[in-house]
Amino acid sequence: MSMDIDPFHAVYRQGEPGAGIGGYDLKSPSDRSFALDYNSSGKLDHLVIYRPGTGTCWILSNQRGSFTPVYGNDDSGTGFGGFDLKHPNDRGFAFDYNSTGNQDHVVFYRPGFGAIFIMKYNGERYTPVYAQGHNGSGIGGFDLKSDRDRVFAFDYNHSGCADHLVLYRPGTGTIWILKNNNGDWSPVYQQGDPGHGIGGFDLKSPADRAFAFDWESNGKLDHIALYRPGRGTFWILQNRGGLFSSVIHIGDPGPGIGGFDLANPFDEIIAYDWEHTGKDNHIAIYRPGTGTFWVLKRNQHGGFRAVFREGDPGNGIGGYDLKSREDKFLAFDYESSGRKDYLIAYRTNGSGTIWILKHL
Numbered sequence: 001m002s003m004d005i006d007p008f009h010a011v012y013r014q015g016e017p018g019a020g021i022g023g024y025d026l027k028s029p030s031d032r033s034f035a036l037d038y039n040s041s042g043k044l045d046h047l048v049i050y051r052p053g054t055g056t057c058w059i060l061s062n063q064r065g066s067f068t069p070v071y072g073n074d075d076s077g078t079g080f081g082g083f084d085l086k087h088p089n090d091r092g093f094a095f096d097y098n099s100t101g102n103q104d105h106v107v108f109y110r111p112g113f114g115a116i117f118i119m120k121y122n123g124e125r126y127t128p129v130y131a132q133g134h135n136g137s138g139i140g141g142f143d144l145k146s147d148r149d150r151v152f153a154f155d156y157n158h159s160g161c162a163d164h165l166v167l168y169r170p171g172t173g174t175i176w177i178l179k180n181n182n183g184d185w186s187p188v189y190q191q192g193d194p195g196h197g198i199g200g201f202d203l204k205s206p207a208d209r210a211f212a213f214d215w216e217s218n219g220k221l222d223h224i225a226l227y228r229p230g231r232g233t234f235w236i237l238q239n240r241g242g243l244f245s246s247v248i249h250i251g252d253p254g255p256g257i258g259g260f261d262l263a264n265p266f267d268e269i270i271a272y273d274w275e276h277t278g279k280d281n282h283i284a285i286y287r288p289g290t291g292t293f294w295v296l297k298r299n300q301h302g303g304f305r306a307v308f309r310e311g312d313p314g315n316g317i318g319g320y321d322l323k324s325r326e327d328k329f330l331a332f333d334y335e336s337s338g339r340k341d342y343l344i345a346y347r348t349n350g351s352g353t354i355w356i357l358k359h360l
Contacts (some may be wrong), residue, residue, distance in 0.1 A: 009358050014190075021354050028054070030052050032050055036094045037103045040121075044094065044340055046059055048092065050210065057079065059072070059313075065336070089113070091110075093106075095162070096163045099159070101161050107151065109151055111150070112144070113145070117130065139277075141185075141186070150168055150170070156188060163179075164179055168194065169203075173197045199224075200235070203226070212225075215281070216296075230263060231263075232262045233254045258297075260294045264312075266325060268328075268329070282296060289322070289327070291312075292310060295307050295308040322345070324349055327345060327346075329344065343356070344356050
């Protein structure tokens with residue numbers, strides 16, 4: 001059921017089926033993507049697409065809607081910066097290794113096998129500044145030996161630099177936060193395994209997920225949002241000198257957040273710049289396979305309210321129907337403006353489907 005006028009417009013669309021983007025065919029269900037500051041400009045305006053298990057990784061640049069590879073290799077390729085990308089567990093994201101405010105390094109890691117690489121671009125190629133290969137020892141004491149392990153970048157020091165790593169193991173209460181001192185990694189926070197979670201959130205469900213969020217609308221990803229899809233549970237934690245406490249905590253079980261019930265185990269949440277301010281201070285929630293997509297804004301009472309609602313069931317957004325369980329979203333700086341105010345929707349079913357949506 002549609003509840004609001006759709007404010008999204010497609011600026012790029014392929015499929016279903018489609019031809020992918022920039023020469024990358026998106027024909028494997030393994031394909032994954034994230035935004036990268038390739039030029040060290042402070043803008044997450046390049047698109048990394050990779051295919052775990054095959055060694056394939058491309059980086060695409062955008063020139064007025066025309067995407068072309070600035071880095072790429074064929075399927076069954078050689079990996080990326082020394083990381084072979086030969087395992088289906090492999091995952092990646094952009095990271096501010098040098099504490100410059102630019103997420104211009106690439107992290108690839110292999111949960112369950114202790115592998116993690118951090119890579120920089122030297123103008124010609126990517127090379128590792130940190131490397132632990134298959135059956136390695138992880139990083140900073142966190143062993144990365146569980147296939148549940150997840151990692152993301154976080155602004156621990158409220159500096160405007162997402163230069164710390166959060167590593168967590170859903171279902172065990174385990175979460176660590178690592179700082180980098182000239183390549184020497186050490187924990188500033190650690191729990192488990194087993195542990196008690198963080199800031200009151202116990203991390204005892206295998207479904208638990210977390211991401212960095214700009215709660216105070218100051219341009220800093222210095223809060224941690226945690227949620228438990230299927231249980232209506234959503235928390236946001238603040239950090240005060242290494243002491244984490246909740247600024248919002250709902251459930252378990254709970255009614256969800258901002259009217260969205262979070263009662264479906266497939267629900268996913270990302271931080272998003274809805275108002276074109278350069279601040280990831282809204283949350284986008286979607287329910288793959290149902291056409292459901294909501295955007296929530298923090299209200300004056302310390303909670304959230306919906307600024308856009310579609311479904312459940314719904315018709316998706318901007319023409320993208322969200323009718324596949326394999327649908328995924330990420331926020332992207334399409335205009336190279338310093339704002340991640342576009343959404344990329346893609347379908348990890350091997351159909352070559354990918355859309356880029358503008359919020360009008």
